[in-house]
Amino acid sequence: MTKGKVISKTVYKDDKPVKNRKWIFSRKQLCIPYGLFLFMFVIFPLLLIVFYAFTDETGKISFYNFIDFFTNPTSITNLFMSIGLAGITTVCCLLIGYPVAYILSKMKQRVAGVIVMLFVLPMWINFVLRAMAMKELLTLIGMFGKNNFLNTVIGMVYDYLPFMIMPLYTTLIKRDRSLEEAAADLGSNRRQVFTKVIFPLSLPGVLSGINMVFLPTMSCYVVSDTFGNGKVTIIGKLIEEQFGVAANWNYGSALALIMLVIMFVTMLLTGGFKPQENMRGANL
Amino acid sequence: MAEVKRDDIINLVDLRKEFDDGFVAVDNINLYVRRGEFITFLGPSGCGKTTTLRMIAGFERPSSGKVLLNGEDISMLPPHKRPVNTVFQRYALFPHLNVKENVAFGLKLRKVEVTYEDENGDRFKRIEKLTREEIDAKVEKALKMVDLEGFESRSVSTLSGGQQQRVAIARAIVNEPEILLLDEPLGALDLKMRKDMQLELKEMHKKLGITFIYVTHDQEEALTMSDTVVVMKDGVIQQIGTPTDIYNEPKNTFVADFIGESNIFSGTALGGKKVRFIGNIFDCVDDFDKNEKVDVVVRPEDVYLVDEGLGQVNGKIISSIFKGIHYEMVLKVGKTEVVIQDTKERKVGEKASIIIRPEDIHLMHKEFSSNKYEGYITKKNTVCFGDGEFDCDVTTLYPNSILDEEGYLITENGEKIDLTDVDVEVEVGLKDIEISDNLEEGGASGQIVSIIYKGDHYQIIVRTEENEEDFVCDTEYTWNENDIVSVIIKPEDIKLKLKEEVKR
Incomplete structure (x- = not known):
């Protein structure tokens, strides 16, 4: 105990700020630009699309755009064409991409890195140019114009294969090899090791690859225009027409909204919204 | 099969x-x-x-x-x-x-x-x-x-x-x-x-x-x-x-060292279930050939501390650490350290003596391929070891080094080093030691304590008087036991290694 006379006392208040400033600059303020950006370029356009979709040319609320779409056999055909094309492209990409990614994951990392690079390299060349080149190739071997749907699939697969290989490769390369040893130790032959351990554990990569291929191929009309010889019309093309030549923004917006719903459902089905630990890195 | x-x-x-x-x-x-x-x-x-x-x-x-x-x-x-x-x-x-x-x-x-x-x-x-x-x-x-x-x-x-x-x-x-x-x-x-x-x-x-x-x-x-x-x-x-x-019964020093804690000393078997290490002769239970080089393993808990003069060897406690059940103490005997575990503490600096029971002394054959000594470099850039002084090539301690006129070592990087009193490990091959009658000729001298015929050559052990250091050499010539001789080692046959980095 200190002995002595008390000269002065200072009381500290811990729970209340000493100065009561009205405005303090904090980390929260840093979010303002992003919030503005989000509103201006994501939320506002979306609201605009919803507004246009549910109104007619005069600005009155109407469901005519949707009724028109679902009663018109051509647009329904186009919708199924889109989904079918995207589905087949995705399956083809998966069938080609999985073995490639698997083989690459078994190779020495340095060699595999170079080969992965070679697979990704075409992505650096302009997309349209690549499509054109592939079209010329098909013309050269006499396939162009014979089966427009098949050609479109070929074009799509050619363009989107890297997007399937990359998430698969990153998932497979990270896998724990001791699990394969454990499976073999417990009596699995090579095939069973694959079906019971390697493949189930690579599912996050598979789903991520499906998302990366399926969603864009539904709307990527540049490829279907180039390879389809004018016979393959997908929903993306319809939207482009409505906003371009037809200048019917209301119908176009309704189409965009329908596509948004399809994509949303796909994401929901493939678990794209689930924030999973082991999905990290698989999502490019 | x-x-x-x-x-x-x-x-x-x-x-x-x-x-x-x-x-x-x-x-x-x-x-x-x-x-x-x-x-x-x-x-x-x-x-x-x-x-x-x-x-x-x-x-x-x-x-x-x-x-x-x-x-x-x-x-x-x-x-x-x-x-x-x-x-x-x-x-x-x-x-x-x-x-x-x-x-x-x-x-x-x-x-x-x-x-x-x-x-x-x-x-x-x-x-x-x-x-x-x-x-x-x-x-x-x-x-x-x-x-x-x-x-x-x-x-x-x-x-x-x-x-x-x-x-x-x-x-x-x-x-x-x-x-x-x-x-x-x-x-x-x-x-x-x-x-x-x-x-x-x-x-x-x-x-x-x-x-x-x-x-x-x-x-x-x-x-x-x-x-x-x-x-x-x-x-x-x-x-x-x-x-x-x-x-x-660990078979070799590696096992002894890896399994539990051990004191490992180098010693010489004297025949008749006796062994010499840390400057004393102990009774043991293993019978090894006379003059065979052995590793001696003693567990710390098998060393008994007694008051000075009452045991087999005297020394001074240089460290004592409490380990829960026992104290772990280090007794310095001559140049060697003996680790001891005992429940009774003895203070650092205290003089004490130890007793090791014959059955707690484990002898192991030592693979003997060369003579190894601890030595130091003198002012004249010679090396002292085994109770003697020998000419040597100190430039082998540092790669690409040279000696200047004053006797300092100049390293590859141009650093100047005074090697005086630097501790070194010395290794000399069995065939690189020559024995001479002329006591002035060699770097060290001693008595021949053992001659063993090994088929095509004799293996001779020369033991110095002062610290009983042994020079083991293979030679074609025969000598008599108890002869007083000197040992000659050519400078290039003395392999030197620094014990630790020298202070620059």
């Missing part, structure tokens, strides 16, 4: 594993494992113990040699066809399956031969998978064994390390393997948990009655659990024996 004993379950015959990069992990080991025993491969990391285990499991193929299971060569058999199961170091549980599915993994793949009887009484056999009920019953039994009842539907990622370990054990034993392989299974657990699991594993081994092959670098774990311990180093088996054998 080695003869297979009837109760051997595993025989390793000249087993060798060389990896692609040329590293020899396992170097021609021979070993048998008896049915039902708990055997442990013990050694520091990189000693080849895990590689040996992996060859038994089938994850590695031997470069040469064989793995025999019940007398049959299984070296080339893939892992899934071997009746062994492994508990992995990091458990390797399947993250996409729950506890029950993990344990049932092996059972679901199992096929069994079922014999049926039809209406006519004819019997026929069919290969079938286990039924769901059979699998459930086995899984339940295995989980009960590892105290994890009620955890069936838990995801493995929600389990603690110890629980994951138990799942890994259950997953292996549920298959009723002939041999259970355990690759440092307790390495990732904390000390308390590890101790508990050691006892549980031992208990489990008793209950199951199958062979356990265990790999660890923890000597205490090995001694606690095993029936047999195999000590390995650099891919070679150093000693095989029961824990008591390994601890009490």
Whole structure:
């Protein structure tokens, strides 16, 4: 105990700020630009699309755009064409991409890195140019114009294969090899090791690859225009027409909204919204 | 092929594993494992113990040699066809399956031969998978064994390390393997948990009655659990024996040093169960040839501290640390340090004496290929060792160094070093020592204490008077015992090594 006379006392208040400033600059303020950006370029356009979709040319609320779409056999055909094309492209990409990614994951990392690079390299060349080149190739071997749907699939697969290989490769390369040893130790032959351990554990990569291929191929009309010889019309093309030549923004917006719903459902089905630990890195 | 004993379950015959990069992990080991025993491969990391285990499991193929299971060569058999199961170091549980599915993994793949009887009484056999009920019953039994009842539907990622370990054990034993392989299974657990699991594993081994092959670098774990311990180093088996054998009768200094704490001294056997080390003659129980160089191993707890003058050798306590049950003290005897464990503390600086009982002194053959001494460099750039002074080439201490006119060493990088009084390790080959009658000629002198004829040459030991340092030399010429001679060593034959980096 200190002995002595008390000269002065200072009381500290811990729970209340000493100065009561009205405005303090904090980390929260840093979010303002992003919030503005989000509103201006994501939320506002979306609201605009919803507004246009549910109104007619005069600005009155109407469901005519949707009724028109679902009663018109051509647009329904186009919708199924889109989904079918995207589905087949995705399956083809998966069938080609999985073995490639698997083989690459078994190779020495340095060699595999170079080969992965070679697979990704075409992505650096302009997309349209690549499509054109592939079209010329098909013309050269006499396939162009014979089966427009098949050609479109070929074009799509050619363009989107890297997007399937990359998430698969990153998932497979990270896998724990001791699990394969454990499976073999417990009596699995090579095939069973694959079906019971390697493949189930690579599912996050598979789903991520499906998302990366399926969603864009539904709307990527540049490829279907180039390879389809004018016979393959997908929903993306319809939207482009409505906003371009037809200048019917209301119908176009309704189409965009329908596509948004399809994509949303796909994401929901493939678990794209689930924030999973082991999905990290698989999502490019 | 080695003869297979009837109760051997595993025989390793000249087993060798060389990896692609040329590293020899396992170097021609021979070993048998008896049915039902708990055997442990013990050694520091990189000693080849895990590689040996992996060859038994089938994850590695031997470069040469064989793995025999019940007398049959299984070296080339893939892992899934071997009746062994492994508990992995990091458990390797399947993250996409729950506890029950993990344990049932092996059972679901199992096929069994079922014999049926039809209406006519004819019997026929069919290969079938286990039924769901059979699998459930086995899984339940295995989980009960590892105290994890009620955890069936838990995801493995929600389990603690110890629980994951138990799942890994259950997953292996549920298959009723002939041999259970355990690759440092307790390495990732904390000390308390590890101790508990050691006892549980031992208990489990008793209950199951199958062979356990265990790999660890923890000597205490090995001694606690095993029936047999195999000590390995650099891919070679150093000693095989029961824990008591390994601890009490280590075969070489490596084993002595690795298993528990040891004092290792270099000494000379005097014949007649006597040995000389730390400047004194001790009685011992091992009878070695006279003048043979030996390593002497004494456990710290076998050294008895008594008051000065009452024991065999006197010294001074230079360190004392409380270790819980005992004090660990270091007694300096001459130049040597003796580690002692005793419950009674003696203060640093106190003079004391030690007694070592004959049965606690373990002698080991020393591989003697060259004379080794501790010495120091003089002002004249000669080297003093073995009670003598010899000319030497000090520039060999630093690569590409030279001596300047004043006798300082100039290194490759141009640094100037004064080598005076620098401690060095000196090595001289047996053939590089010449003996001369002329006592002035050599760097040191002494008495010939031993002459042994080794077929084509004599091995002579010259012992100096002052500190009884020995010069062992191989020569074609014969000398007489008790002759006083001098030893000549050419400067280029004296190999010098710095004991520690010299202060610049």
